[in-house]
Amino acid sequence: MDIYNYKKPIFSKNKSTFNWAHIVPGYILPTGTMQSGGGAYSWYINKFCQYEQNLAQRGHKSIYDILEQELANTSVGSNGLLFLPYLIGERSPWWNTNAKANFIGLKMEHQRKDLLRAIQEGVAMNLNIILNIFKELWGKTDGRTYKHYVQSYHEDEEITPEQAHKNAVELAEHTKAWKGHEVLIATHIDKGHIHTHFIVNSVNYENGHKLQWM
Structure with a gap:
């Protein structure tokens, strides 16, 4: 998640983010990087969406269009289901190779579409944690x-x-x-x-x- 292009490095507490040298000389790219952002979505598709993949192939469609239609019938909050997107550990903001992914709050009434939405919301949750770190560093929390x-x-x-x-x-x-x-x-x-x-x-x-x- 690339937040700002800036001329000075930004240092966060606990080294939860880091800085790249920007491709434009003289600029710095403060960054927070997730291990499994899009990767979590791809994992779900590869493990649970064989039918949709075949359907997309036969209909010459994008599987993402099919899944977006499914997501349109879900509600914010994934019916109380929370996903932690740490499938291969995590870099920002935790820097923990032992972090594990989890579905928290899974119940009998949950449907597959709830898992799909929970994955997207879980990724967004972690990105928001990173974003808030930069907001605090910039003094933009109010x-x-x-x-x-x-x-x-x-x-x-x-x-x-x-x-x-x-x-x-x-x-x-x-x-x-x-x-x-x-x-x-x-x-x-x-x-x-x-x-x-x-x-x-x-x-x-x-x-x-x-x-x-x-």
Whole structure:
């Protein structure tokens, strides 16, 4: 997880993060690195999704599209299931080669889709721990840490989700006020009309300043 491109190294307590020399001369890349971020998802697919892999192959689809449809029918919190994504130990922030992965709270009523969502949420949980370390180092734990914008299309407008997402990416790339701010873009079709969410990190990774644009 690469948080900021900066000119000075950032040192965290307990050495939970570290610094790379940036490809751009004169810059440093403070970093927190997980062992099994995408790897946890791949592990789940390889061990439990043979049917979906065959289905994707026969239908010339991406297995991720099939699993995203399954995830759409799950709820935040994975029905009370927690996943610790330490399949091969962990680097940031624990640096523990003996750390083990776990499903915590597994019960009879849990379905396979709950495990799938728990894996994604478990990875996000560990990444958030790393992110909070950098927030503390930057003194950005108080106040609003992101801004939320929505680009919406009328239900009668003829536009595909792919085109809407492309438009959103172009908008983010050309919005000068967002320069130096990380932007998460998600296009949704679940409300009867196509709309895109922009979650903008309010802290500029180039200079540490807060986003002032409304």
